[in-house]
Amino acid sequence: MSDETSSRSSDRNPLTGEHAVSRLRGRVFEAVTFGATAFGIVTVTFLLAYVFNDALRPLTADAGWYLVFLGVLVVPTLALVGYYYLRDPAAGEVALAATGIPVVGLLVGGGLVVLFVEIVTPVQWFGTLLVLLLAAAVVLAHRRLRPDAAVERLAVTLLAPLLAVVGVPAVAVDWTARTPLTGTELFTVAFSTPELLSSVPELFGALPIRPVGWVLLVASVTVPTAFLFGRIVAHRREDDRGVWETIAASVVVVSAGVFLAPLVGLNAENWVVLASVTVIPTGTYLEGVLRRREGTSGLAFPVVLVAGGLLGTTLVGALGFAGPEAWLDWGFLTSPTSRDPERAGIYPPLVGSVMMLVVIVVSAFPVGVAAAVYLEEYAPDGGIAGRLVDLIEINIGNLAGVPSVVYGLLGLALFIKGMDLQSGIVVVGGLTVGLLVLPIIIISAQESIRAVPDSQCRASYGMGATRWQTTRNVVLPRALPGILTGTILALGRAIGETAPLLMIGAASSVRLAPDGFFDKFSAMPRQIFAWSSEFDADFRFGVLAAGVVTLLVVLLVMNGTAILVRNRYQRGR
Template identity: 55%
Template sequence: MATGHDGPTGDWFGNSEQISRLPGKVFAATCLAATLFGIVMVAGLLVYVTKDAIRPLTANPGWFLVFFLTLVVPSTALLAYFGRRRDGEATVALTALGIPFFGLLLGSGVLMLFIDVIGIFEWLAFVAATIVAVGVILGHRRVRGRTSFLEELLVGVVALVGLGPVTYQFISTFPTLPQAWLIYLFTFGLGGAAIAGLLVARRRNDRRAGLTAFTALFVTVTAGVFIDPSTGITPPVWVILFTFAAIPTALYAEGVVRRRQGSLPVGLFFPFVVVAGMLVGAVLVDLLGFAGPQAWLDIQFLTSANSRFPEEAGIYPALIGSILMMVVVAISSFPIGVGAALYLEEYAPSSGPLSVVVKFIEINIANLAGVPSVVYGLLGLALFVNWLDFASGIVVVGGMTVGLLILPIIIISAQEAIRAVPGSLRQASYGMGATRWQTIRRVVLPEALPGILTGSILAFGRAIGETAPLLMIGAAASVFRAPNGFFDIFSAMPRQIYTWVGQPSQEFQYGVMAAGVVTLVTVMISMNAAAILIRNKYERRS
């Protein structure tokens, strides 16, 4: 029917030929410029701080020339060649280099915990109690028949908590124990090789392939314990680093080879080129006598305690304190946050008198996410120190206080991720006869987990860099030995860096402080990278 107009376009928007695309292009360019400006500013700040920590200008020019020719040129040329091939080899090369790198960082953190925190008796008791708890779960499953996941988890936790102290008391009565490296070999090495073998067998649907992978990895980790300790690689160091770096790398390489089915994935050789370039460069600069940079960030800084002399100051006790604090933060905030989000989205009533209470709770959670961190420090001081009578400045108080700080962020991000799961998936699950809990565990959580992990990554990144709550709960400015447990006095890396900034010496304010900042950022990036890898894995599954 005629309307007397030229048409819908002419009626609402005018002549389409007169529409200008300039405002949209300007808006897109402005957004891109703002994003690039933020990235450049942050990168510039990190480069400036890294320059103070490494002090590259103190190195001999020949040192740079040698490593440029042996490391930078071959690696860059090979990576450019992979990029031009456009067959995914560049991604394979970078991943094959990144997995062992982050594995070494994670293994180094585990080594630090076993050196200063977890004794060999405690570790052996935990492993024995875990094995017994698994046996209790299997026995419970056989007696009860078909059991739910929640029931099995509850049985396992009760068995582990109940048998842990008893197992420790029993093991502590032993007059002697095997050497530490032997215990690590049959816990970390054997366990890692067994998990790798099971994954290979599952991928290939071939038990013989899984047994071959298990045998090859366990024989390799066993042979490595006989390396000459004068090289600096002792048996415990070899076993733990091999478990966390070499085994994941081998699994990734096996997966790439399996997917290629006959074609050689040359990108897997990229790490060997990088390592060879580093070794050749190190040998040449030693032979030619070229001195490297006199960096503040070196092995001595990472393995030493604080000192009143800047050249002897280190961050090791604060590094261990931050690692222990983040363990408490993760345990105290992630399960509670995800559980609260599940209740609010899946179980809380949407109508009736209780819906008003639920709405009130959600509004307050949103408000708590914007409360300054120093207020949470006061809350932790009042709740954990004054009311629950914990000692001030200990690891568990710092961890739970920072956990309260990030708890609203985890709840909100988990709610958004759960809310984004299509309702049709839930209805399909109910239509198949599943209960609400089965639907949540097997449908909702797997679909929402990538989003939940994304929010948690941001929250944990904020948690490791917080200083104000630690000041309020009495965390030490500096400690000269690493904490031996969760109830010891500790200092975290942000607290230690804050102390160095207040020192009158310029070496502390610029050099030592910069080394501490680079260490903190490296730990945070490594932690986030591991969480991102886990998130991406679940994204591919979903």
């Protein structure tokens, strides 16, 4: 009994007389979680190092090559990182953003360049944008002339741009036949290989006199992009002139760069696209940093990176030091696959992945956001209808965890067997993978909409706004950052899926990139899977590793973009 008393008294605080709570369990739990986290990070690091070693083959470079880049690039970069971490954290944040925004812009610009090279010409793009603007004018005019005809306006909004851009199907069908056409036959006749009347973009392209391609891209890519970012500048300055100044400066810079682009191996059209999605966002961010005058020393970081890379390249060339004989190089990104591993590339699957993402964004994003808005803002709460909505939400959550191969079978049954579309084409792959990520988009959009403060919605209702006005002007603008974050993460999963592509018959290897959305295609994960079954060891270790690194870089950039968007808007900046 005395031993038990002494044991309890040892846990008693001599000042307050209260028993102290043991922290042993908490410290053990902290140690276990830290160990599990460290083990996971170390394991993933070793795996990535193994793959990067096979793709880049760093040990094949001369020792002098490493010494040069160590002195002119690595040491100055690490010194700046240490300074930002210890002395100026705000500058470190600026350095990260000032480096990441151009990288993301180049990635997005590369995807757009692929689209303009393989799918659409500048003339077609300008004609399409012109049609959309005219359609918007028609919708606004209809709204003013017939404000109560909501159904008519919805039909005009949906059909006018589609018919003007795609063309009116001029289908020759024997309507006197006694056997009526089924829904599948009508879909196949009307949309698979239709004979179309001339669309507005085609009529614009047939004009005998029109501006050159890069001028059309400046008008249809640079100006809209500058307008969007100019609104950010105007909001910072609280001055509407910021929009027009941004547009004018962007047009001048991009147009002047057209004449210098050939010096770096770019044609005028590719330069306009890359500069529009890289220079304009970067310049907008730099304007904000200089205006705040906070962390401006972080702008030195990208300068040191670029200058160190250029200086190192010049020095190793002058001194004759050989770099690593990497499988992943510019030729790998721009070449088609081959039976010879030294000449194998990933360009056609890269184009196929980009085109598949376009189909996913166009099909899954509007449907997912619309479903989330209905479930959160319009769906009934009680009664039988409310229980049905609850059942739908439960099923959406369950669908988010269904294996991807099941969605591949669904796409095979729905689009190929049901709609009689050709197997292995871009639109089938995009729609199938779009079904896979649709529940994820719906759930992330619902969470973002729920995060909007209820007080703001009540204030909008108190001012006499309708439910749709509140949703459009209050809920969606504040939920948009979270919706975009969830969508980007969902697209990151979509671009890495292989099983659905196997089910819908995506090609294991193609020599030519698809020219349209109804062409046969291959995607990066499908091509990587094909390389894994090659007998040649160079394919299974070198070429495959280069493809994996390419896919990982795309995924990391997309996920990093989502994280930056989320953090930026969480801080309210």
